[in-house]
Amino acid sequence: MAKENSKIALDIEGYLKEHENKDMLRFLTCGSVDDGKSTLIGRMLYDSKMIFDDQLSAAEGESRKYGTTGEKLDMALLVDGLQSEREQGITIDVAYRFFATEKRKFIIADTPGHEQYTRNMVTGASTADVAIILIDARKGILTQTRRHSFIVNLLGIEHVIVAINKMDLVDFSEEVFDKISGAYGALADELGIKNTYYIPVSALEGDNVVDRSKRSPWFSGQPLLGLLDSMDISKEPKEEDFRFPVQYVNRPNLDFRGFCGTIAAGLVRTGDEITVLPSGKTTKVKNIVNAGDITEKNRETMTEYAYAPMAVTITTEDEVDISRGDMIVHTKNLPRVSNSLKVMLVWMDETPMEPGKTYDIKRATSVVPGFIEHINYKVDINTYEREQVHRLGLNDIASCKMVLTQPIAADAYETNRLTGSFIVVDRISNDTVGAGMIVGVSRREEDVVKLSAKEYTDAERALNLYVRENFPEWECKVI
Numbered sequence: 001m002a003k004e005n006s007k008i009a010l011d012i013e014g015y016l017k018e019h020e021n022k023d024m025l026r027f028l029t030c031g032s033v034d035d036g037k038s039t040l041i042g043r044m045l046y047d048s049k050m051i052f053d054d055q056l057s058a059a060e061g062e063s064r065k066y067g068t069t070g071e072k073l074d075m076a077l078l079v080d081g082l083q084s085e086r087e088q089g090i091t092i093d094v095a096y097r098f099f100a101t102e103k104r105k106f107i108i109a110d111t112p113g114h115e116q117y118t119r120n121m122v123t124g125a126s127t128a129d130v131a132i133i134l135i136d137a138r139k140g141i142l143t144q145t146r147r148h149s150f151i152v153n154l155l156g157i158e159h160v161i162v163a164i165n166k167m168d169l170v171d172f173s174e175e176v177f178d179k180i181s182g183a184y185g186a187l188a189d190e191l192g193i194k195n196t197y198y199i200p201v202s203a204l205e206g207d208n209v210v211d212r213s214k215r216s217p218w219f220s221g222q223p224l225l226g227l228l229d230s231m232d233i234s235k236e237p238k239e240e241d242f243r244f245p246v247q248y249v250n251r252p253n254l255d256f257r258g259f260c261g262t263i264a265a266g267l268v269r270t271g272d273e274i275t276v277l278p279s280g281k282t283t284k285v286k287n288i289v290n291a292g293d294i295t296e297k298n299r300e301t302m303t304e305y306a307y308a309p310m311a312v313t314i315t316t317e318d319e320v321d322i323s324r325g326d327m328i329v330h331t332k333n334l335p336r337v338s339n340s341l342k343v344m345l346v347w348m349d350e351t352p353m354e355p356g357k358t359y360d361i362k363r364a365t366s367v368v369p370g371f372i373e374h375i376n377y378k379v380d381i382n383t384y385e386r387e388q389v390h391r392l393g394l395n396d397i398a399s400c401k402m403v404l405t406q407p408i409a410a411d412a413y414e415t416n417r418l419t420g421s422f423i424v425v426d427r428i429s430n431d432t433v434g435a436g437m438i439v440g441v442s443r444r445e446e447d448v449v450k451l452s453a454k455e456y457t458d459a460e461r462a463l464n465l466y467v468r469e470n471f472p473e474w475e476c477k478v479i
């Protein structure tokens with residue numbers, strides 16, 4: 001960090017500019033206890049010179065006292081701050097670390113790997129582009145590896161780097177590396193993970209982390225940091241998939257009415273024909289005001305086109321009724337609109353999820369009450385087996401049918417992570433109790449669920465659940 005510090009002191013503007021123009025890659029590290037996750041993160045921060053000098057000298061002191069690595073600096077202690085916070089009760093669910101190389105900026109989501117923290121891992125994985133799965137070369141694939149891979153795949157992370165660690169303890173054996181890579185390849189195929197990369201590393205001794213190791217001459221791939229630096233994670237924006245969840249309607253005076261938000265996908269031009277969902281009203285884009293900046297001074301700063309993830313304000317040709325939570329899309333490419341969705345749900349609360357109970361479903365900028373009508377199956381994330389259950393407990397993951405009190409314009413998560421995901425909020429405590437991904441939306445008119453106007457009491461719902469659990473042959477419907 002000394003070099004960085006002097007750059008900051010001499011030319012802070014230049015330093016910030018240099019970072020601003022780099023692209024960002026977010027990744028997640030997963031591993032079981034003692035696989036070497038902290039050591040690997042510490043090594044990356046240390047070798048990329050992103051450790052502050054005072055952190056370094058503190059770690060050197062502690063290394064001598066508590067380290068597990070003899071005279072050498074214990075890299076794991078560099079990230080230990082996170083761990084002690086974690087042990088004191090999980091106030092931060094996921095710890096994020098930042099570092100940069102000449103080419104890229106990185107955000108690491110460091111999530112605990114134990115099953116009881118599945119919800120934390122889901123949170124960390126939801127924004128990641130790449131996952132690094134650590135495997136101890138002596139142990140090979142463990143149950144945890146299967147669990148982490150399942151979640152990584154569920155959350156749509158397309159790039160998985162398998163870091164086979166502690167290679168120094170198996171004499172950098174090519175055979176061990178090949179055996180583990182082969183076994184993971186089979187697992188990746190089973191799950192349908194698209195891109196996998198395998199690297200033999202020693203996080204402790206720095207082999208194939210930043211520099212290529214002389215101890216693995218048989219390995220022709222790139223070291224970890226080089227791979228992270230050069231991976232192509234860009235997705236070509238498809239113009240026609242324009243999705244604009246309206247965040248705020250800005251009406252500073254009678255002459256201006258703009259719809260503000262962050263473009264979730266695609267590209268929009270002035271003059272494009274647009275449809276507002278769920279109402280289905282159509283109009284044309286009149287102006288696109290840049291960067292969401294709608295102050296008096298900048299209201300004239302228009303652009304011809306804008307694309308994801310820009311924050312903009314859109315004005316329309318006609319006075320159509322648009323409010324927060326609506327979605328503006330291209331008329332020529334409408335998403336499905338329905339109140340009946342097939343979802344994968346991750347339950348994050350101690351209190352079990354009850355089918356039929358009304359929760360607030362927050363998706364992009366919209367909040368709509370809804371409930372789980374039916375649990376199709378729960379997945380055992382260690383064995384990938386499916387189970388029939390009537391309620392979901394903490395950390396359970398299940399395929400469900402969700403019904404909303406109003407239709408929404410919904411994309412599948414696979415198509416769009418932002419508009420295809422939602423959180424479930426308890427209407428009384430306001431806690432986030434679940435998170436989910438839209439798997440499918442029915443286009444058929446008859447699948448749109450007609451809701452009864454009746455509000456049920458807790459006692460009625462409990463009785464309904466009791467009957468469904470104990471007398472399935474009665475085929476009682478969820479209320």
Ligand SMILES: Nc1nc2c(ncn2[C@@H]2O[C@H](COP(=O)(O)OP(=O)(O)OP(=O)(O)O)[C@@H](O)[C@H]2O)c(=O)[nH]1
Pocket residue numbers: 031032033034035036037038039040068069076083165166167168169201202203204205
């Ligand atoms: N020989 C060898 N030891 C390693 C290597 N990487 C990590 N270790 C050691 O393995 C032990 C566990 O490493 P950590 O980095 O604390 O592991 P972790 O996965 O972060 O563990 P938790 O934080 O408990 O989940 C420490 O004693 C490390 O020094 C490696 O590549 N080779």
